[in-house]
Amino acid sequence: MSTPLLHRVKSKLFIHAHRRVRGMLDGEYRSVFQGRSLDFDDLREYAPGDEIKDIDWKATARHGSPLIKRYIANRKHQVLFAVDTGRDLAALAAGGTSKREVALLAVGVLGYLAIRHGDLVGLVAGDTASPELVRPAGTESALERLLQHIDRRVSLEAPQSDLDELLGFVARSVKQRCLLVIVSDDEEFTPQRLAILRRLHVQHEVLWISIGDADLMRAEYTDRSMFDVDGERSLPSFVRADDALRREFVASVADATARHLDQLEALGISGQRITGTEDVVPGLFHLLEAHQHARR
Structure with missing residues (x-):
């Protein structure tokens, strides 16, 4: 029998975050709501x-x-994760692990913090197929089912990603104000997507987590066959071995990340790009910290 996903989340949280950092992360989560209801x-x-x-x-x-x-004097808040579960999330993240593992750890850590504080966690998972809503609940077993749902949906055989459809579904279907945490692949912000995010920001408190694409020019990938999960296009090894191209790639990723975060900030949304499982806990801390400062 496989290890429950929430147990793996707790184990990694213990290993990768010493006591002080865990306490700070816990405090930053609590400060997002500032001790009162959103309603x-x-x-x-x-x-x-x-x-x-x-x-x-x-x-x-x-x-x-x-x-x-x-x-309203109601201490229970709703944390809703909107996760792009298309095949893009089955690709490698920048840190070398699968994006699915990074997403599961990020959702698991924030979900665990929410439940520890008596809050409810729910999920909207989506791709080009119909998005699915998992109703919010406040138990560890409910969080485990939520994580299993993400794990089952993300694979190389999954439908293509469709972030706009996922976000549009949330905007149309989720009426109660909540803390909305969007978990996505590296994505461009088109005018249509920015319009949806602007609407969601009015309806909810929004956090954005993007999971960075793998750097296919890393030395350890030179002798491996690499392909695009969306269309199985491959990148020739002689291109991946070109140092000048790699420098251009690194610079373009840095520029794109800064541009995306600036676009989110202009909308009043805090965002964080996470590159791998080792980056999840510090990345979430910085995300919650930025969100808290943005609210003041």
């Missing part, structure tokens, strides 16, 4: 000690005295 309830008069950032300035102008936004 707006009503307004009340300002009282000394209230947070200035909670003042509803438009309502205050109409009323003539400061009014504070109040939120």
